[in-house]
Every structure is written in structure tokens, then in C-alpha cells.
Amino acid sequence: MSSAPRLRPLHRPLVWFTVSMAVFALVCLGGLFLDDRELAGAAIWAKPLKFALSFVAYCLTLAWMLSLLPGARARRAGWWAGTVLTVACAGEMALITTQVIRGRQSHFNVATPFDAALFGAMGGTVVILWLAALVIAVLLLRARILDRATAWAVRLSSLIALAGAALGFAMTRPTSGQLAQKDPSLIGAHSVGVPDGGPGLPLIGWSTTGGDLRIGHFFGMHALQLIPLLPLVLSALAPRFTRLADDRIRLRLILVASGFYAAVFALLTWQALRGRPLLSPDGTTLAAAGALTVATAFGTALALRVRQPKTGSPNSRIPETQPV
Known part of the structure; x- marks a missing residue:
């Protein structure tokens, strides 16, 4: 008779980061009501709110998935990958929030050397986050976990x-309009065919x-x-x-x-x-x-x-x- 899979504790750094993002989401909601500043056609606290809520769902799910890994070696590798991912996510949120406090656009902003440095740092955190998620995906692909479905x-x-x-x-990637400018203040965009904002x-x-x-x-x-x-x-x-x-x-x-x-x-x-x-x-x-x-x-x-x-x-x- 096969026994049910043993429940393991969730990845603690990811869980604590999830809790902190849930609290920070409440702060951003307060910012929406108390801070009337706008940026690129949207309330300035809307972006960190969206990122905070997204990280709550994303990181809590990863914490659960890492708990499914069998074997001490896989769990150790998963712990380190999850911890690196947590640090990268925290860095991303810190940079976004810094620009919100300054009243500056966080993504794609290269208007000043400091803005460009922050945007470059954000790019670095995203690369680290993605690579850590890739390691977790490889561990999950190799692991025998629960039922097949x-x-x-x-x-x-x-x-x-x-x-x-x-x-x-x-x-x-720079848009065609940005490439045509000598010194663009923005490099990259969310939208295609129309300007952001x-x-x-x-x-x-x-x-x-x-x-x-x-x-x-x-x-x-x-x-x-x-x-x-x-x-x-x-x-x-x-x-x-x-x-x-x-x-x-x-x-x-x-x-x-x-x-x-x-x-x-x-x-x-x-x-x-x-x-x-x-x-x-x-x-x-x-x-x-x-x-x-x-x-x-x-x-x-x-x-x-x-x-x-x-x-x-x-x-x-x-x-x-x-x-x-």
C-alpha cells in the first residue's frame, strides 16, 4: 500500500517575501488614494501595486513547488535557487519603489545617468530572476513528484x-521612433505600434x-x-x-x-x-x-x-x- 507524499515545509525566504509583498500591496493601495501624482498616464503607485500582487502569487506558488522536490540534493539546490530568486525579486521591487518616490519612470528610463543606472540594475535583477526560475524548472522536470497529472x-x-x-x-528593445532620436530618454516600450501611456x-x-x-x-x-x-x-x-x-x-x-x-x-x-x-x-x-x-x-x-x-x-x- 503506497503512502501519501510527505508534506515538507515551504521555502521560508519565498514565504516571507510573499508576506512582505502582501503588506506592501496595502501600502500601494494607500498611495493610490493619498498620492495624486501620475506617470505615463497612470497613477504613480499602480505599477508597484501590480508588481506586488504578481509577486505574491508567483513566489508563493514557487515556494509550494519547491516543497515537492524529493531528495536532499534536489531540495538543497532548490533552496538556493529560490533564495537567489527572492533576492532578485526584492531588488526589483526596491528599484521600482525608489523611482516612484522620486516621481520618475522606472522601466526604460535613461533620461539621466542615475535613471539609466537604475534601469540597468533592474535588467540585471530580471536576468538573475529568470535564471533562478530556469534552475527550478529543470529541478521540477527531473523530479518524480506526486501523481503524474x-x-x-x-x-x-x-x-x-x-x-x-x-x-x-x-x-x-528600442522602438523605431527611439532609434531615430539622437539621445532618447526612453529605451524600450510595453506597447507595439503606439506610444506607451x-x-x-x-x-x-x-x-x-x-x-x-x-x-x-x-x-x-x-x-x-x-x-x-x-x-x-x-x-x-x-x-x-x-x-x-x-x-x-x-x-x-x-x-x-x-x-x-x-x-x-x-x-x-x-x-x-x-x-x-x-x-x-x-x-x-x-x-x-x-x-x-x-x-x-x-x-x-x-x-x-x-x-x-x-x-x-x-x-x-x-x-x-x-x-x-
Whole structure:
């Protein structure tokens, strides 16, 4: 009789950083009400609030995933990777907050030598964060953890999150307008086809007139939370739907869902790179979304199929008594 996996403590530095970001999010909310300054068309405390909330979800999930690693060697490597990632995240938030206090734009700002130095330091923290997340993803890929459905949900979500985080590097490329300037004050942009700071969705600020790479960045990184929830949902539904009690079917559904998530991430990124706003998709985007929906429905139907034993085969003969 197999025993349930032993619960291990969560990664303590990541947990404490998560708590600090939850508290800091409350500070940012206060800033939204008490500080009427705006930057690039948005309330100046909106950016640190978004980063704080994102780090709460991201780091707490990683702390849980690291607790799944078996073996002292893997857990030690995971602890160091998680600790390095925590330091990088803390550095990123400190730099963003410094610029908020100064009333200066944090990302892409090279207007003065000091602004450029801070932006360069932010780039360094992002590289360190990404590399630490890559180490964690490799550890999860190699580890045998829990049941197969949960294991692959954790592995695939960490890979998609890495791809989502990597979109941040694409945002640092200078736009054509910036290249045409002799001494640009900004290098890089969130938006594609339109300047940053234009009309956007409330609070999150995603452009409503052009493409926005933050959409794919956000969607990809938070695969880390959404995909691992699916095995829990499937297990909860298993008593009502007998097919879901089969671990092979749950695994197939996880693979289909992960493929769907990765494809939606690619579609959102492609739409942004073509300069199309999220809420105004063109015919090409709609056609791709329709094809993806059909393919996912077909894959789900195949995943739910139960193979019946062939008539006359030894497996099809049901004995009158079952051995104890």
C-alpha cells in the first residue's frame, strides 16, 4: 500500500517575501488614494501595486513547488535557487519603489545617468530572476513528484511561465521612433505600434489602441498558478465523474489544457507583436482562436475516451470470483 507524499515545509525566504509583498500591496493601495501624482498616464503607485500582487502569487506558488522536490540534493539546490530568486525579486521591487518616490519612470528610463543606472540594475535583477526560475524548472522536470497529472502540471506550467517572463526582455528593445532620436530618454516600450501611456484598460493599463506585450507576459507567468489548479479540480470531480478517477485520463487532460494554455499565450504575444489591441482582434486573430478552440475540443474528447478491451481477448473475460 503506497503512502501519501510527505508534506515538507515551504521555502521560508519565498514565504516571507510573499508576506512582505502582501503588506506592501496595502501600502500601494494607500498611495493610490493619498498620492495624486501620475506617470505615463497612470497613477504613480499602480505599477508597484501590480508588481506586488504578481509577486505574491508567483513566489508563493514557487515556494509550494519547491516543497515537492524529493531528495536532499534536489531540495538543497532548490533552496538556493529560490533564495537567489527572492533576492532578485526584492531588488526589483526596491528599484521600482525608489523611482516612484522620486516621481520618475522606472522601466526604460535613461533620461539621466542615475535613471539609466537604475534601469540597468533592474535588467540585471530580471536576468538573475529568470535564471533562478530556469534552475527550478529543470529541478521540477527531473523530479518524480506526486501523481503524474500533478507532476506534469507543475513541470509544464513552470516552462510556460519561463516563456512569459522572457517576454520582458523583448520589451527592452528600442522602438523605431527611439532609434531615430539622437539621445532618447526612453529605451524600450510595453506597447507595439503606439506610444506607451496612451488609452489603456483601467488599473492594469494595457493598451486599447495598439499591441501590448504585457498581456502575454502576464498570462504566461501566471500559468504557474492556473495549470496546477486543474489536477485539484479533476480530483475533486472524480467521485461524480468516474472517468476522472483514471489517472491516465487526468494526465491526458492536463496535457491538453497545458497545450491550450501555451497556444493562447503564443496567440496573445503574436497579436501584440502585430500591433493589435487585446479587445479589438482582427480576422486573422479570430480565425486562429477559432482553430485553437476546435483543436482543444477535439483533444479533450480524445483524452476522455476509454479504451474497451477487444472481444475475445484475455482481458475481456471477467472471472466469476476475484482473488483476494
